[in-house]
Amino acid sequence: MYDIPFLDLPPLNGASGTVRLPGSKSISNRVLLLAGLAAGTTAVHDLLDSDDTRVMLDALRTLGCALRHERGPHGPVLHITGLGGRLAVHEADLFLGNAGTAMRPLAAALAVLAATQGGNFRLHGVPRMHERPIGDLVDALRPLGCTIDELGTPGYPPLRLRGSAGGGLATDTAIRVRGEVSSQFLTALLLALPLVSGAGDIAIEVDGELISKPYIDITLNLLVRFGIAVQRQGWQRFVIARGSAYHSPGSIHVEGDASSASYFIAMGAIAAHGGAPLRIEGVGSDSIQGDIRFIDAAVAMGAQVSSGPGWLQVHRGRWPLTGINLDCNHIPDAAMTLAVMALYADSPTRLTGIASWRVKETDRIAAMAAELRKLGAAVVEGADFIEVTPPAAGAWRPAAIRTYDDHRIAMGLSLAAFNALAGMATGGAAGPVHAPCPLRILDPRCVAKTFPDYFEALFGVATADVNDVPVIAIDGPTASGKGTLAAAVADALGYHLLDSGALYRATGVAAQWDGVEPDDEVGLARLAGLLDLRFGHGPLTDAHSSRAWLRGQEVSDQLRTEAAGLLASRVSALPAVRVALQGLQLAFRRPPGLVADGRDMGTVVFPGASLKVFLTASAGERAERRHKQLISKGISANITDLRADLEARDARDQSRSVAPLRPAEDALLLDNSNLSIEASVQQVLSWWQLRRPFR
Numbered sequence: 001m002y003d004i005p006f007l008d009l010p011p012l013n014g015a016s017g018t019v020r021l022p023g024s025k026s027i028s029n030r031v032l033l034l035a036g037l038a039a040g041t042t043a044v045h046d047l048l049d050s051d052d053t054r055v056m057l058d059a060l061r062t063l064g065c066a067l068r069h070e071r072g073p074h075g076p077v078l079h080i081t082g083l084g085g086r087l088a089v090h091e092a093d094l095f096l097g098n099a100g101t102a103m104r105p106l107a108a109a110l111a112v113l114a115a116t117q118g119g120n121f122r123l124h125g126v127p128r129m130h131e132r133p134i135g136d137l138v139d140a141l142r143p144l145g146c147t148i149d150e151l152g153t154p155g156y157p158p159l160r161l162r163g164s165a166g167g168g169l170a171t172d173t174a175i176r177v178r179g180e181v182s183s184q185f186l187t188a189l190l191l192a193l194p195l196v197s198g199a200g201d202i203a204i205e206v207d208g209e210l211i212s213k214p215y216i217d218i219t220l221n222l223l224v225r226f227g228i229a230v231q232r233q234g235w236q237r238f239v240i241a242r243g244s245a246y247h248s249p250g251s252i253h254v255e256g257d258a259s260s261a262s263y264f265i266a267m268g269a270i271a272a273h274g275g276a277p278l279r280i281e282g283v284g285s286d287s288i289q290g291d292i293r294f295i296d297a298a299v300a301m302g303a304q305v306s307s308g309p310g311w312l313q314v315h316r317g318r319w320p321l322t323g324i325n326l327d328c329n330h331i332p333d334a335a336m337t338l339a340v341m342a343l344y345a346d347s348p349t350r351l352t353g354i355a356s357w358r359v360k361e362t363d364r365i366a367a368m369a370a371e372l373r374k375l376g377a378a379v380v381e382g383a384d385f386i387e388v389t390p391p392a393a394g395a396w397r398p399a400a401i402r403t404y405d406d407h408r409i410a411m412g413l414s415l416a417a418f419n420a421l422a423g424m425a426t427g428g429a430a431g432p433v434h435a436p437c438p439l440r441i442l443d444p445r446c447v448a449k450t451f452p453d454y455f456e457a458l459f460g461v462a463t464a465d466v467n468d469v470p471v472i473a474i475d476g477p478t479a480s481g482k483g484t485l486a487a488a489v490a491d492a493l494g495y496h497l498l499d500s501g502a503l504y505r506a507t508g509v510a511a512q513w514d515g516v517e518p519d520d521e522v523g524l525a526r527l528a529g530l531l532d533l534r535f536g537h538g539p540l541t542d543a544h545s546s547r548a549w550l551r552g553q554e555v556s557d558q559l560r561t562e563a564a565g566l567l568a569s570r571v572s573a574l575p576a577v578r579v580a581l582q583g584l585q586l587a588f589r590r591p592p593g594l595v596a597d598g599r600d601m602g603t604v605v606f607p608g609a610s611l612k613v614f615l616t617a618s619a620g621e622r623a624e625r626r627h628k629q630l631i632s633k634g635i636s637a638n639i640t641d642l643r644a645d646l647e648a649r650d651a652r653d654q655s656r657s658v659a660p661l662r663p664a665e666d667a668l669l670l671d672n673s674n675l676s677i678e679a680s681v682q683q684v685l686s687w688w689q690l691r692r693p694f695r
């Protein structure tokens with residue numbers, strides 16, 4: 001997950017390979033609540049691990065459900081022992097973040113449980129959650145006899161749900177709920193009312209047009225799995241039979257998220273234009289999620305899709321894409337992806353029936369319009385529609401995309417990074433018709449709501465012209481802090497890190513293991529060319545922990561020893577070894593970008609690096625730092641000797657014939673003698689900012 005202020009995507013030009021989707025948010029949170037209310041223990045497989053499911057899990061734990069995580073042979077399994085319809089805890093304060101799928105159903109379930117068994121529950125969330133309507137649900141529950149206090153703005157969370165034990169509910173007349181604002185209100189009632197169906201049938205009637213009907217299908221489908229068959233009469237009336245009670249199905253599997261699939265279906269339609277398709281695993285033709293119907297819309301725009309149970313395969317069909325005019329009531333979330341696909345069409349796209357966008361994580365119509373305009377599109381918006389006219393060839397602009405704490409804005413707009421393909425003839429024969437624009441995604445962490453590793457998945461299948469992948473080269477004399485600085489800059493930007501010194505150190509260690517003499521240039525070069533070295537860093541979850549494995553054996557500490565440094569300095573003076581290591585070093589240049597530290601990064605390996613920094617800390621200062629380091633490790637040392645050593649080493653490094661220590665001509669010199677690491681990082685980042693096209 002990229003927990004950084006912004007993530008820059010280089011221009012991307014293709015996509016192929018396989019993506020494994022995280023579990024569906026809608027199914028995950030429904031299953032969690034059902035398992036939490038049911039009698040017995042449910043083993044939940046492939047549950048989504050995200051912000052929205054975490055708040056639901058925290059709530060269930062607070063309410064007294066027993067949760068046990070297990071690593072099964074096919075992935076993590078969560079065992080939930082439910083309440084069996086009986087409150088174990090009668091008073092609680094539940095924070096539900098910005099998860100509508102937690103707030104609405106929990107509000108309904110706790111309202112009816114508090115009214116009949118006694119209780120006092122406060123439900124609240126982030127500020128945006130307190131701007132998302134819940135009034136229709138409150139209005140449906142109150143006539144039943146539920147006591148609900150609106151603690152903030154009437155019609156919005158936070159809510160308090162109260163009641164005393166032994167209370168009854170008026171379930172003999174139909175419960176009425178409005179269907180036009182959010183289908184989650186009906187879902188909430190459908191999930192809650194089986195808890196109080198002891199006395200007789202319970203009917204729910206929908207007033208007005210019900211939106212997002214496919215989400216009700218998911219609810220009904222999962223209710224069946226937990227022992228409740230709801231009778232549905234059209235989309236107007238739903239009857240829960242008397243005496244319904246939740247029973248755990250024992251084990252349940254969460255299918256991949258069809259809304260999340262939409263980004264990769266779109267990516268395939270836009271960018272799977274070589275031989276290989278983009279394969280998506282986790283959802284397929286057997287999906288119970290309404291957003292799977294996104295496929296039809298994508299196909300109408302030009303995608304070529306094949307599918308089977310649990311998988312999809314997508315290829316570019318028509319190019320450019322074709323604009324469409326579509327009522328998106330049935331795919332409200334995935335429709336956002338269509339608005340971005342519209343950038344690649346040869347005619348405008350008009351999406352209607354999307355009034356619900358305005359009450360989601362943010363006002364999605366306004367947000368989408370603002371961000372698409374930044375890219376160069378012309379957008380018209382109305383209360384319940386958006387119309388996107390793609391940028392003319394050459395009119396694309398680099399943009400810093402605001403994400404409004406909305407995962408779908410971030411994921412959807414990331415597809416604009418394929419802009420090099422816009423207007424390009426099929427096969428790319430004529431090349432891009434405009435300079436490819438990089439894209440900045442602000443606050444990329446917001447994808448954690450439903451897809452924490454979205455960008456990792458994107459970089460796993462997207463390709464870029466290597467010359468478009470930015471490189472920052474950092475070098476400087478020994479003990480100048482270049483390694484620490486490079487790692488910190490890479491972390492701040494979410495870029496990959498190449499510690500090139502480690503490659504020379506590892507070559508030296510491998511030579512020692514194999515008994516290759518330090519002056520056997522041919523033998524060492526052969527070793528270097530086959531170096532099986534893996535790093536436990538990168539922009540993934542564990543950040544730049546700088547662990548290293550040589551031939552599968554961990555050598556992190558060994559590489560840092562003085563002995564390895566001495567071996568490295570000898571092998572690095574051999575031209576054939578330097579050449580042999582080039583391929584390995586070049587392979588680090590992958591999206592989203594690279595920070596490379598070491599001797600010839602800015603001169604030989606990445607001469608076109610977009611920013612080159614050369615540290616010039618004085619020998620005196622470096623000697624003091626090293627002295628402190630050694631003392632802190634309990635090693636005694638003398639500053640004067642250290643300084644003399646460093647000066648001698650500098651002289652050797654500067655005068656050696658192969659890869660001498662010297663700044664690239666276009667390097668910026670940074671005297672970090674008196675700078676903290678943070679200040680040095682800030683300096684490099686502000687230089688970097690000046691070289692980026694984002695204001």
Ligand code: DC
Pocket residue numbers: 500501502504505565568569570572573597598599600601659
């Ligand atoms: O940066 P370091 O201390 O890990 O480097 C170890 C040795 O390898 C040092 O003598 C410099 C040399 N080196 C090099 O010649 N070229 C590089 N790109 C990186 C390191």
